[in-house]
Amino acid sequence: MDDRMTLKHRIGAYTFAIWEMTLYLDTHPHETCALNKRRELMEARCQLIDEYEAQYGPFVRTSEDVKGDCWSWIDGPWPWEYGRGNN
Amino acid sequence: MWQYEKTLQYPVKIANPNPKYAQIIISQYGGPDGELGASMRYLTQRYSMPYNELKGLLTDIGTEELAHMEMICAMVYQLTRNLSEDEIKRSGFDKYFVDHTTAVYPIAASAIPWRAEYIAAKGDVIADLHEDLGAEQKARVTYDNLLRLIDDPDVRDPLKFLREREIVHYQRFGEALGLVTDRLDSRNFYACNPSFDKNCGK
Numbered sequence: 001m002d003d004r005m006t007l008k009h010r011i012g013a014y015t016f017a018i019w020e021m022t023l024y025l026d027t028h029p030h031e032t033c034a035l036n037k038r039r040e041l042m043e044a045r046c047q048l049i050d051e052y053e054a055q056y057g058p059f060v061r062t063s064e065d066v067k068g069d070c071w072s073w074i075d076g077p078w079p080w081e082y083g084r085g086n087n
Numbered sequence: 088m089w090q091y092e093k094t095l096q097y098p099v100k101i102a103n104p105n106p107k108y109a110q111i112i113i114s115q116y117g118g119p120d121g122e123l124g125a126s127m128r129y130l131t132q133r134y135s136m137p138y139n140e141l142k143g144l145l146t147d148i149g150t151e152e153l154a155h156m157e158m159i160c161a162m163v164y165q166l167t168r169n170l171s172e173d174e175i176k177r178s179g180f181d182k183y184f185v186d187h188t189t190a191v192y193p194i195a196a197s198a199i200p201w202r203a204e205y206i207a208a209k210g211d212v213i214a215d216l217h218e219d220l221g222a223e224q225k226a227r228v229t230y231d232n233l234l235r236l237i238d239d240p241d242v243r244d245p246l247k248f249l250r251e252r253e254i255v256h257y258q259r260f261g262e263a264l265g266l267v268t269d270r271l272d273s274r275n276f277y278a279c280n281p282s283f284d285k286n287c288g289k
Contacts, residue, residue: 012094019151023255026144027262060092079093080161082100 007052011059017028089150096154097248101165101241106180108237109166114191115233115249116159117193117201120225126152128206128222135210137281138270140249144263145219155249160191181241190253213280216264219256229251 001009021038028034049059115121129149167180167189175184182198196225207218209242230250237243270288272278279287 016096020255022149022260023144023151026147027140027259027266029140073093079095079157080099080164082161082165 004052004056007048007055011045011048011052014041014048017041043046089153092214095158095161096151097158097162098249099165099245101162101239103239103241104168104170104174105166105239105242106170106174106178108239108242109163110178110180110183111233111236112132112166112242112246113163113191113194114196115226115229116156116163116191118195118197118199118258119205120222120229121195121201121205122126122152122156122159123193123201124205124224125222125226126150126156127203128208128260129219132208132219135208135212135215135282137212137287138266140266141212141216141263144259148259151252151256158245158249162242163191164189166242206278210282211280212267213264213276215282216267218259219260220264223253223257223260227257234284 018038018041021034021041025031025034025038052059117123120233126149129145129152133145133149134244136145169188170180176179183194186192195201207215209215209218227250229247230253233246234243234250237246268276271281272288281287
């Protein structure tokens with residue numbers, strides 16, 4: 001796995017942890033400890049995304065999602081296409 | 088509204104196609120306890136939910152189920168790529184192939200197409216949350232059964248992730264049911280229906 005993929009996976013791990021806290025907070029909306037944990041995870045994820053974008057360009061779909069004068073959103077591989085350069 | 092993120096919730100990277108596995112895994116797309124039904128069940132039920140915790144939870148879990156549906160479809164897609172005509176015949180995939188080629192269509196392992204009868208929305212919070220707890224448990228059993236039949240670690244890994252999610256959702260729905268019964272008459276939860284009766288539990 002190259003550095004770019006490692007960083008992507010770390011961001012993915014934070015995204016998952018934040019999602020877990022989201023479901024937990026749905027049924028425990030007044031738990032301050034869980035709210036703070038989620039906030040910490042969000043901040044850490046933002047820092048990693050900044051790190052990623054400084055090196056490799058946009059992490060998420062944005063209006064900047066254009067390479068030259070071409071709409072790069074449609075570029076493959078799509079998430080289900082393992083084996084076509086999506087390793 | 089919803090926004091699409093161009094990534095799977097958990098990676099699906101299957102090196103070796105296997106149409107036999109595809110034919111059983113597809114049940115978690117279009118089968119009775121599959122991810123399509125799960126998503127439709129929760130996103131449908133949320134409109135008659137009486138409390139904000141439940142509206143939030145059903146929206147969020149219903150959304151996560153869409154991501155699980157995408158993972159299952161990715162597995163079926165990868166397990167059926169580059170098949171020869173001979174492999175299609177030998178694996179028993181020919182019956183599916185004749186109707187759908189290698190499109191990913193929502194059917195059960197038994198070949199019955201997805202049906203709205205797989206989901207329920209009774210408009211009663213206790214009935215609906217019990218339905219959801221049952222649905223999560225049945226989906227977990229289906230993943231257990233798939234894991235009994237599948238050896239390939241590339242296929243087992245995402246199935247194990249999805250099985251774990253059923254357990255977490257079951258836990259959250261259990262807590263949701265607790266929140267509901269705490270707000271009702273503890274001697275008779277069924278005295279009124281807070282999904283319909285305006286002053287129920289007040």
